[in-house]
Amino acid sequence: MKNFSDLYIALDQTNKTNEKVEAMVKYFQKASAADAAWAIYFLSGRKPRQIIPTAKLRMWAAEISQIPDWLFELSYDAVGDLGETIALLLPDTTATGSELPLAYWVENRTVPLRGLDESEQREAVAQAWNELDANERFIWNKLVTGSFRVGVSQLLVVRALAQVSGIEKEIIAHRLMGSWSPNADFYLNLLEASSEDADLSRPYPFHLAHQLDFSLEDLGDIKDWQAEWKWDGIRAQLIRRGGESFLWSRGEDLVSERFPEITTASFALPDGTVLDGEILPWKDDEVMAFAQLQRRIGRKDVGKKLLEEVPVVLLCYDLLEFGGEDFRQRELKERRAKLIEILDGLPDEARKTLIYYPAVEAKSWEELSKIRDESRSRRVEGFMLKRLASPFRVGRPRGDWWKWKIDPLTIDAVMIYAQRGTGKRASLYTDYTFAVWNNGELVPFAKAYSGLTDKEIRKVDRFVRDNTLETFGPVRSVTPKLVFELGFEGIQKSSRHKSGVAVRFPRILRWRDDKKIEDADTLDAIHQMLEAEN
Amino acid sequence: MRLIKPTERGLYVEPGDFYIDPWLPVERAVLTHAHADHTYRGSKNYLVSKEGERLFRTRLYNEGNIETLSYGKSTTINGVKVSFHPAGHVLGSAQIRVEYKGEVWVASGDYKLTFDPTCAQFEPVKCHAFITEATFGLPIYRWTKPEILFEEVNEWWRGNVEKGKATVIFAYSLGKAQRIMKSVDHSIGKIFTHGAVERLTRDYRETGVDLPPTKYVGEVADKKEFIGSLIIAPPSAQDTPWTRRFGAQSTGFASGWMRIRGARRRRAVDRGIILSDHADWDELLTAINATEAEQIWVTHGSIDILVRYLQSIGKDARPLETKFVGDAPETEIADGEEGD
Numbered sequence: 001m002k003n004f005s006d007l008y009i010a011l012d013q014t015n016k017t018n019e020k021v022e023a024m025v026k027y028f029q030k031a032s033a034a035d036a037a038w039a040i041y042f043l044s045g046r047k048p049r050q051i052i053p054t055a056k057l058r059m060w061a062a063e064i065s066q067i068p069d070w071l072f073e074l075s076y077d078a079v080g081d082l083g084e085t086i087a088l089l090l091p092d093t094t095a096t097g098s099e100l101p102l103a104y105w106v107e108n109r110t111v112p113l114r115g116l117d118e119s120e121q122r123e124a125v126a127q128a129w130n131e132l133d134a135n136e137r138f139i140w141n142k143l144v145t146g147s148f149r150v151g152v153s154q155l156l157v158v159r160a161l162a163q164v165s166g167i168e169k170e171i172i173a174h175r176l177m178g179s180w181s182p183n184a185d186f187y188l189n190l191l192e193a194s195s196e197d198a199d200l201s202r203p204y205p206f207h208l209a210h211q212l213d214f215s216l217e218d219l220g221d222i223k224d225w226q227a228e229w230k231w232d233g234i235r236a237q238l239i240r241r242g243g244e245s246f247l248w249s250r251g252e253d254l255v256s257e258r259f260p261e262i263t264t265a266s267f268a269l270p271d272g273t274v275l276d277g278e279i280l281p282w283k284d285d286e287v288m289a290f291a292q293l294q295r296r297i298g299r300k301d302v303g304k305k306l307l308e309e310v311p312v313v314l315l316c317y318d319l320l321e322f323g324g325e326d327f328r329q330r331e332l333k334e335r336r337a338k339l340i341e342i343l344d345g346l347p348d349e350a351r352k353t354l355i356y357y358p359a360v361e362a363k364s365w366e367e368l369s370k371i372r373d374e375s376r377s378r379r380v381e382g383f384m385l386k387r388l389a390s391p392f393r394v395g396r397p398r399g400d401w402w403k404w405k406i407d408p409l410t411i412d413a414v415m416i417y418a419q420r421g422t423g424k425r426a427s428l429y430t431d432y433t434f435a436v437w438n439n440g441e442l443v444p445f446a447k448a449y450s451g452l453t454d455k456e457i458r459k460v461d462r463f464v465r466d467n468t469l470e471t472f473g474p475v476r477s478v479t480p481k482l483v484f485e486l487g488f489e490g491i492q493k494s495s496r497h498k499s500g501v502a503v504r505f506p507r508i509l510r511w512r513d514d515k516k517i518e519d520a521d522t523l524d525a526i527h528q529m530l531e532a533e534n
Numbered sequence: 535m536r537l538i539k540p541t542e543r544g545l546y547v548e549p550g551d552f553y554i555d556p557w558l559p560v561e562r563a564v565l566t567h568a569h570a571d572h573t574y575r576g577s578k579n580y581l582v583s584k585e586g587e588r589l590f591r592t593r594l595y596n597e598g599n600i601e602t603l604s605y606g607k608s609t610t611i612n613g614v615k616v617s618f619h620p621a622g623h624v625l626g627s628a629q630i631r632v633e634y635k636g637e638v639w640v641a642s643g644d645y646k647l648t649f650d651p652t653c654a655q656f657e658p659v660k661c662h663a664f665i666t667e668a669t670f671g672l673p674i675y676r677w678t679k680p681e682i683l684f685e686e687v688n689e690w691w692r693g694n695v696e697k698g699k700a701t702v703i704f705a706y707s708l709g710k711a712q713r714i715m716k717s718v719d720h721s722i723g724k725i726f727t728h729g730a731v732e733r734l735t736r737d738y739r740e741t742g743v744d745l746p747p748t749k750y751v752g753e754v755a756d757k758k759e760f761i762g763s764l765i766i767a768p769p770s771a772q773d774t775p776w777t778r779r780f781g782a783q784s785t786g787f788a789s790g791w792m793r794i795r796g797a798r799r800r801r802a803v804d805r806g807i808i809l810s811d812h813a814d815w816d817e818l819l820t821a822i823n824a825t826e827a828e829q830i831w832v833t834h835g836s837i838d839i840l841v842r843y844l845q846s847i848g849k850d851a852r853p854l855e856t857k858f859v860g861d862a863p864e865t866e867i868a869d870g871e872e873g874d
């Protein structure tokens with residue numbers, strides 16, 4: 001247990017991915033196969049159901065710590081995490097850490113608690129607390145309450161395991177898919193060198209594009225180019241090989257399980273097919289806001305309700321492999337034609353999820369420019385321009401593919417409210433309300449989150465805590481002091497908003513710490529934009 | 535009789551006509567210690583501890599009429615007997631004992647019981663009424679023993695030396711910075727100081743506190759000197775360009791709040807070092823008991839919680855309603871000492 005608790009601390013103490021990977025590598029090199037299997041299980045976000053109700057743990061912890069219940073509750077309020085509160089309150093022990101393995105603690109001291117009656121449970125819990133040091137108590141409490149969580153992605157776990165074993169990341173990621181039991185055999189198979197499953201799941205590197213930074217005319221004749229709408233989703237590759245399907249996101253994360261509708265639809269594809277496309281939230285023949293897709297991204301297990309509320313599609317751009325043959329060196333024109341032929345030939349059910357969007361027809365660059373003005377209303381970011389004769393390359397080469405994005409509308413606004421985030425950011429103020437000037441008064445006009453770096457978020461968080469005017473539950477009003485540049489995709493009149501306008505997709509572009517609140521924009525400026533837009 | 539009362543200028547001792555730690559200018563001020571939130575400039579006469587004199591003079595820019603009194607000695611102000619007793623908080627920190635017509639009150643100021651090699655150990659003073667602070671008035675706050683804590687710090691520093699990194703600790707420049715430089719293993723590497731720390735460290739040395747050699751960062755010409763060294767800086771230096779000169783570095787923040795994981799994460803440093811100038815929960819209860827006071831007045835921090843707990847164990851405890859208005863100027867908050 002001590003090694004695992006040391007690993008937890010090491011992971012918790014750093015935000016640097018390299019150091020996280022290094023810490024995991026160190027752990028896996030020392031750990032027994034059974035321990036390593038359990039560690040992977042917990043690190044990759046899997047957890048057993050809650051074993052003991054939290055109300056009981058609270059009661060026992062208060063008794064053993066000899067403090068009244070009200071004081072326990074106030075302590076819990078201050079800490080915000082039950083497992084940690086208990087670890088901090090329990091009397092110090094002379095325990096210097098349990099050398100007993102993680103697998104023993106999970107299999108012998110944690111899971112069996114479920115079958116005991118209450119007084120036996122209490123005794124076993126007290127005994128465990130007695131044998132563990134402060135950090136281990138914290139971790140064990142999290143295991144018992146089914147709330148263990150640590151700041152690593154499965155991707156990082158995969159990287160560490162690849163480093164330990166010398167086996168490719170893609171193979172490890174594939175072997176970690178689906179359901180498995182955390183035991184020594186599983187771990188040994190995971191690091192097995194045999195490579196039968198390797199080629200099956202391996203994606204191609206993505207071909208990426210630069211933003212167009214010269215005039216359109218310099219691209220030459222428009223007839224040599226294909227213009228596609230640039231969708232704002234998750235770039236992905238769908239692989240159908242050897243009777244199995246794999247969906248890879250551009251971050252090279254295997255996301256098949258998160259988007260079951262795409263995986264199911266892929267069963268209809270002929271074997272030896274690889275598609276390049278974009279995962280998009282899509283309903284009633286229309287793309288939904290990216291924020292909706294974010295609801296899906298965070299979830300490993302997607303509930304039925306969410307599946308209905310935010311269905312996704314793979315909007316296919318390109319065909320990278322067909323009939324097991326690498327198609328990437330063929331011309332885009334040929335690949336695209338074949339892609340459409342394949343998709344048109346799918347059964348109706350699969351065609352609903354594996355879709356394509358026709359290329360935009362324009363006779364001149366000028367005409368295309370005009371069509372681009374529809375971007376905002378179509379919820380796209382502009383165009384992708386691809387040379388019809390281009391192969392599917394690796395990386396971000398210049399020349400054949402260009403992004404031609406529209407500029408977001410921007411405004412400088414003052415932060416006036418802050419709200420705590422959710423999930424792993426629940427302890428930080430991450431959601432802000434912004435205001436602009438109107439007759440010498442700051443009027444709230446948009447809420448936005450994201451767009452700042454982690455470091456900036458922490459700085460703003462500290463600012464919020466130091467400059468709170470009033471607190472309303474999770475929301476604080478703050479001294480107007482910070483100015484941010486906000487970007488958004490559109491403005492509409494709105495009688496429901498005090499400012500008289502509603503903005504679409506507001507997000508923080510950057511923190512303008514060079515600006516004073518007097519420099520922020522006015523409501524008039526926004527109304528002018530509104531007129532210009534419509 | 536309420537010998538010490540809160541007013542809008544600070545704690546007031548009416549029969550003696552003087553204030554304890556006033557935040558607005560007064561005729562006569564008696565100070566507990568030289569932290570920015572207790573030592574304000576602008577009063578006419580100051581009475582301070584002899585042991586903290588240099589620090590007080592620095593903080594007061596040597597303005598006003600500053601008189602001193604050693605721990606344990608007493609003086610009389612308008613018929614009120616006044617004496618200073620070690621509070622164990624920082625160099626020269628004092629509990630202030632006032633006695634009038636047989637009634638004894640003690641204002642603790644900030645205090646701790648944990649051993650600190652840079653200042654005199656807290657001494658309990660018997661009294662009728664004790665005014666205690668409650669910065670860390672929750673049972674989740676229990677400090678690690680200094681010898682264990684500093685061994686962890688040493689281990690971390692050594693690890694950074696091996697990785698060719700500098701070790702940067704953010705800690706308040708008065709008290710905690712000196713406690714850290716005195717307590718770490720100086721054989722590991724050189725110790726450098728931020729300007730704010732260096733100035734106060736000089737006062738410590740001149741008062742006679744034996745500290746290991748340190749060097750002011752501004753005097754270092756070759757940045758290579760920082761590799762493997764320990765740099766001590768005030769919290770306000772965190773995330774500023776000033777820290778760039780140290781190159782590859784691992785950062786730590788020294789504060790009692792670091793006991794809580796959420797607070798550690800918000801600070802965004804590599805290490806939370808649980809080191810406080812204040813009493814933890816157990817120390818508060820021990821100190822309060824040792825005074826044998828009939829009445830406990832609680833101020834500063836988790837007031838309601840400590841009052842409720844003391845009442846639940848049968849003590850006559852009450853909140854000391856402070857009438858503090860307005861905020862301290864920002865520079866003082868940044869470099870201040872409020873509840874760390």
Ligand SMILES: [Zn+2]
Pocket residue numbers: 567569572623644811871
């Ligand atoms: Zn203080």
Ligand SMILES: [Zn+2]
Pocket residue numbers: 569571572644871872873
């Ligand atoms: Zn204080």
